[in-house]
């Protein structure tokens with residue numbers, strides 16, 4: 001069991017660190033052990049190493065590590081994509097030749113399709129323009145979404161790109177450009193996830209999750225049937241039928257995995273990575289369901305804190321207001337328009353600046369549930385907006401989409 005145990009332990013440790021690194025900063029996991037472990041790994045431990053290094057080598061070790069780390073973290077390079085591809089292709093090389101002699105033609109075809117899809121979607125996620133905002137594409141990206149006057153207000157300019165910031169866009173310090181409907185920069189595709197490639201990213205996660213589940217279960221059933229030939233009383237699921245003992249059942253499984261190392265190790269790799277990929281897929285799908293991007297979910301969290309501290313204010317935004325079309329083009333595509341403006345002030349007092357948009361008295365907003373998310377049109381329309389470029393809302397409906405659904409956050 002030596003080789004298998006080592007592979008298993010390494011995969012488990014790796015998956016756990018990936019989980020902590022990716023999920024540790026999520027607002028939803030604040031005040032949980034995952035967030036504490038993230039801080040320990042990525043804040044406290046580097047600080048401790050830095051202070052030790054300053055004392056012993058004058059900081060030489062950490063400065064070269066940080067130069068390398070900065071390059072790895074803040075520049076575009078395909079290292080993680082290559083590692084991801086190598087692991088995937090190594091898995092295929094171990095798995096497919098070992099399992100092919102033992103499965104039907106239809107199952108072989110399913111394996112080939114399931115093995116190809118993640119590669120195709122990985123290529124599309126990497127190669128398709130995520131929605132970079134350039135002088136040429138600016139006017140197109142400006143008309144995709146309206147400003148919601150809560151997270152995105154017109155008139156802001158990116159300090160680096162020197163271009164107006166379209167609604168839902170964000171500057172990526174790694175791509176060094178603004179990205180339309182920016183979700184996050186993903187090292188697994190060496191690109192941002194944005195308006196242009198969100199659909200390919202979602203399909204990459206789904207196809208990888210489906211492949212690892214199918215491969216894992218198929219591998220287990222083939223290995224199990226091999227074992228049943230040797231031990232007729234053996235069952236695939238935990239059972240005491242073999243010599244009346246779970247330990248013996250587990251040790252027969254161990255023997256089975258060990259007797260076919262290529263199939264055993266690739267099956268374990270598939271089974272252990274599968275929950276992580278399904279987790280990432282459902283998290284991304286949940287964001288589509290709620291109509292927020294990762295970037296917006298962080299902005300909503302900040303606004304929520306401002307609301308709870310009494311720093312957020314709102315007032316009405318008349319529908320017939322005059323717009324400065326130079327900074328706020330009309331968005332014909334989006335079926336709803338903002339009805340309120342929400343701002344957070346630095347001193348906690350009502351906004352006083354003359355000429356601010358909106359009319360009527362400013363009132364404090366105390367909770368997120370009092371506020372509408374303009375970009376949430378309901379799950380199916382949100383999904384349509386991800387998958388269809390320039391998605392037309394409400395086609396074939398009698399009632400306007402705006403009436404159909406105006407959901408509170």
Ligand SMILES: [Zn+2]
Pocket residue numbers: 158159160161162170171172176177178
């Ligand atoms: Zn920018």
Ligand SMILES: [Zn+2]
Pocket residue numbers: 172173174175176184185186191192193
């Ligand atoms: Zn980026």
